[in-house]
Amino acid sequence: MVSIQDKIVLITGASSGIGAACAQAFASSGAKLLLVARRKERLEQLAAELKQKFSCQLHLLPLDVRDRAGVESALSALPAPWLGVDVLINNAGLSRGLDKLHEGSIQDWEEMIDTNVKGLLYITRQIVPGMVSRGKGHVVNLGSIAGHQTYPGGNVYCASKAAVRAISEGLKQDLLGTPVRVTSVDPGMVETEFSEVRFHGDTERAKNVYKGLTPLTPEDIADVVFFCVTRPANVNISEVLLVPTDQATATLVHRQLYSN
Numbered sequence: 155m156v157s158i159q160d161k162i163v164l165i166t167g168a169s170s171g172i173g174a175a176c177a178q179a180f181a182s183s184g185a186k187l188l189l190v191a192r193r194k195e196r197l198e199q200l201a202a203e204l205k206q207k208f209s210c211q212l213h214l215l216p217l218d219v220r221d222r223a224g225v226e227s228a229l230s231a232l233p234a235p236w237l238g239v240d241v242l243i244n245n246a247g248l249s250r251g252l253d254k255l256h257e258g259s260i261q262d263w264e265e266m267i268d269t270n271v272k273g274l275l276y277i278t279r280q281i282v283p284g285m286v287s288r289g290k291g292h293v294v295n296l297g298s299i300a301g302h303q304t305y306p307g308g309n310v311y312c313a314s315k316a317a318v319r320a321i322s323e324g325l326k327q328d329l330l331g332t333p334v335r336v337t338s339v340d341p342g343m344v345e346t347e348f349s350e351v352r353f354h355g356d357t358e359r360a361k362n363v364y365k366g367l368t369p370l371t372p373e374d375i376a377d378v379v380f381f382c383v384t385r386p387a388n389v390n391i392s393e394v395l396l397v398p399t400d401q402a403t404a405t406l407v408h409r410q411l412y413s414n
């Protein structure tokens with residue numbers, strides 16, 4: 155295992171779920187964290203916790219990854235100790251709605267495409283040139299089983315994650331000949347705020363997504379991200395598809411039925 159001590163790790167979508175779990179995993183191993191999300195107060199809470207638990211060095215970047223000018227100015231004006239990102243975890247993302255395509259909300263589509271695809275690209279474009287010129291770095295993109303298989307109502311979300319998959323493949327090809335590594339971590343069902351966001355705050359509907367089965371946890375995903383990043387420099391784990399034991403495909407899950 156390669157040490158992550160004092161490495162600079164930039165995590166987008168760190169205010170919740172998988173991003174917050176990645177922050178915990180990397181902080182506990184001595185990394186310095188650059189944390190991005192829109193909800194500043196959530197980032198501050200997490201930062202206070204990580205400082206207390208691990209004496210972690212952190213720099214918060216409260217921003218919307220869809221805001222191209224905001225991303226460019228925040229990342230090009232990083233304080234000197236935070237220049238030189240070693241690991242970029244492109245995790246910020248969301249789904250909105252589960253409507254049939256011909257009945258879907260164009261606003262929902264734009265939010266998903268702008269965040270999952272364009273936001274990821276804006277951040278990557280700012281960070282990867284420095285990795286290339288320094289001759290080191292690792293990009294981890296959070297894809298999804300939805301980028302491998304389309305499910306009913308998944309249409310535009312699945313398309314956005316298929317795009318992430320293509321971007322990861324393309325980036326790996328374009329970085330060939332440099333030491334910069336690229337990994338796509340593609341989970342199935344993980345219980346986070348994801349379904350609540352998808353259903354616009356309908357918590358009951360969100361809970362039902364995971365009812366009767368044991369989903370993955372954000373920590374399960376953070377474990378895999380951490381494993382990929384800490385392999386020796388000659389090893390590039392290009393893609394990991396991980397699902398709960400209770401899930402076989404995007405649509406085939408095993409649910410325990412309870413009678414009460």
Ligand code: NDP
Pocket residue numbers: 166167168169170171172173190191192193194196217218219220245246247248249269273296297298299340341342343344345346347348349351372
């Ligand atoms: P959460 O909703 O718990 O977390 C999403 C994170 O993304 C939040 O920190 C949110 O922060 C951030 N985010 C969303 N939009 C923006 C934006 N415009 N700018 C900056 N940050 C943003 O969901 P998950 O942890 O589950 O999702 C993380 C990633 O994992 C996503 O890319 C998702 O598609 C992917 N994924 C999730 C799966 C699941 O089943 N949960 C399965 C497969 C993949 P804030 O709102 O504060 O900006």
Ligand code: 8X3
Pocket residue numbers: 297298299300308341342343344404
């Ligand atoms: C999130 C998992 O199955 O809802 O990417 O698409 S799923």
